[in-house]
Amino acid sequence: MTSRETPPSSPDAGDTPERPGEDLASLLERLLAQSPGRSQKDLAREAGISYQTLNAWMNRTRGTSRISPERLRAMVEVFRRWGVRTTPKEFFEAVGRPVPGPGRDEREARLLKLYRQLPEARQRALIKDAEAMLQVSRIS
Template identity: 35%
Template sequence: METEDTPPVEDFAQALAALKDEYQVSDSDIARAIGVSSAAVGTWVHRKRKPRREAIEALAAAYPKFTRERLFEAVGRDVPGPLSADAKERLLELFSELTAEQQEMKELEMRAIAERNRSKSS
């Protein structure tokens, strides 16, 4: 919500326009840099769709002046937490100690949470 004390929140199309201006790149340049189609970038520019997490991560990596935090906020999603190689290994070790039924239950639970995060503002 915009008030006198808080500036308006930047949406993803605005962030993308700022990125294009800052780096002097086109939709096609962005698409090539992050491995998506120019049409996909066009849907973001025209506010028809929001990018997937992988595309946001790739944008932040390819254009470092635009942080993960800024891009995820512009999409209206929480920033996924960091997951180091050590953390991945610990989680996989713990997961492997569960029964097949417990693994299935945990996977369903994690998918539901991830889906909620993806669709939070869609």
């Protein structure tokens, strides 16, 4: 297993069949088809996304490369509440990105505490370093 793969015991592990090359529009169409009585409007409302934005993703008239991890995870949670088996991995792969690690409050609080202790020039440098790491992770 590579460092980017999710261990099988993880709740984010892929327990649904993978569909290589499935983009976000195809994924959403498939999952909505498994959600009888649910619509794009329902998904948009429950995931906190505007209907116009979701509809543009589904019609492939708006790019999906900049969708925030929070929005992708929100859609996963909506489908799970509706009883549809899906994973964050499916969503991130559908937009061509690796699944980021979970945001743990304790780690985030520790990072923020360290950041606040740095002089302003070092804070700016840390932000630039973090942005560079993010860009590298999107490429690899």
